[in-house]
Amino acid sequence: MAASQHDSHGRDMQKRERIWQKVLSRPTLAVTIEADRHGKLWRARVSEGRIFVSQSANDGKQFGAEVIVNPDAEAIAANGENRPKLAFGSNSQVYVSWTRLGNAPFSGDIRFSRSADGGKSFSRPVTINTDHQATSHRFESMLVDSNGRIWLFWLDKRDRVKARSRGESYVGAAVYYTWSDNGGNDFVDNRKLQDHSCECCRIALAVTPDAEPVVLWRHIFDGGIRDHAIQFVGGEPLMHRLSRDNWQVNACPHHGPSIAADNNRVHAVWYTGATDKAGIYYASVERNGNTINVSAPRQVGNTPAQAAHADIATANGAVYIVWKEFRLGRSHARLQTFSDNRWSAVETLAHTGGASDYPMLTVVGSRVLLTWQTQQDGLLVIPVVSAASR
């Protein structure tokens, strides 16, 4: 009897693995666009299990020859919340990180490759999570600070596995991280930032002017409340609660936050589905020793138009927020700007009549660009002009 139970369990697992693998093979609109230190735009896109990196000399109108990052195809996550990341060193280094999805459902590993020759060639990919368990290490985010240190943060379920093996339960995932001070030659041991993050929302990263990373993520607070937590990584390991929407839910929002830092403050946008207040919110955060001051959250966008997936950037002392809305049968990339202590009117930067990726902002020196991959209209790259600067 035990044997037949075992067999049916094995068949179940095989079926689940087949399902999972097919999920991975779907074509995707999710691309990554980043600007290097010289203001050149780079693109990373995923096709058939490989990452193709290329650069543009004309603000994304065309991209040059593509270079393959990973010679051996692997199941690379490429969707709204989880896509490859690009970052740059000060000496023509190009860094690429991504999530390689595993055979078991919801499993994955964090992968990293680097180019020392300005993207002409890439190193053999390495796995960053050192526990090598077939569980979830996914949704990585990467940042290079002004000292050239490469930071990687990701959602990790190794502690959940450990708890389960002891017959205990574990809520959500954990935020883990590591860094490299030698251009990605090696990384310090994996370490845990906090337990009990939400499982499938992207992690938002920014760096303060004094090279301190700030991490913003959807956390599972007591009672199953999926609000946002923020942590400055340099000092005391203190997690602060950023949002108090009290969204109590046992579900996958697939809807992570975004963050940007300027000289004085950190600026955050996030989504909550909490009853009677669902929508996108903005708040600024000031650090005050071991505490933080959070401004009163301000709603952004039109919730009944499905306002979603906001991205935030700062430049020239202004704050820029873009998000997606659906109205009159089309998806719109909407913008609102905060400068000189006032909010601009909301404007539409672009719209498209088909499927689209998240609209995103890229800061290129003092310029801010909207980049938006669409099915019908290709990659839209649109300069964002703040209302105040007109």
Added chain:
Amino acid sequence: MLHRSLVLLLVGMMWSMTASAGPLEFVSGTMHKIRAHYHGKPYVLVIWSLDCAYCFDELRELGDMLKRQPALPLVLLSVDDISLGNNAAELLARTGLASLPAYMFADSFVERLRYEIDPLWHGELPRNYLVSANGERTAITGPLGADRLVRWLSEQSGHERTASPR
């Protein structure tokens, strides 16, 4: 003779269609058709995905419930692309839900599909809609829970009884 073989052929075709059709296409306008089909009758729309751990829990629970109450008025909708139809069908068969009407997104412009279902739904999963006979709708994010479903269904049949003498 000819007549009989034609009938057999037709029956055979219908059988093979039901056996291999897999999930139905959910495109722009499908939500409207589902609403029209259930007009005046209570039903539950259960929205799920292959990429959602909480959805697996919910489907398992609904499958167990369906064994005890085979007439549950459930309509399933997977937000995965219909190219994954076999995978969705496999999972539904394994969770004992193969007998239910099951739809899958068949249009990559998912914003439009979501809008037609509910402008206030931002894609959280699982997402459930309890729709009463009069079209009144309650949205629930996260697993429905067997207890809640049973309670709601008994409320619905109560309404039907009070309404029937008229």
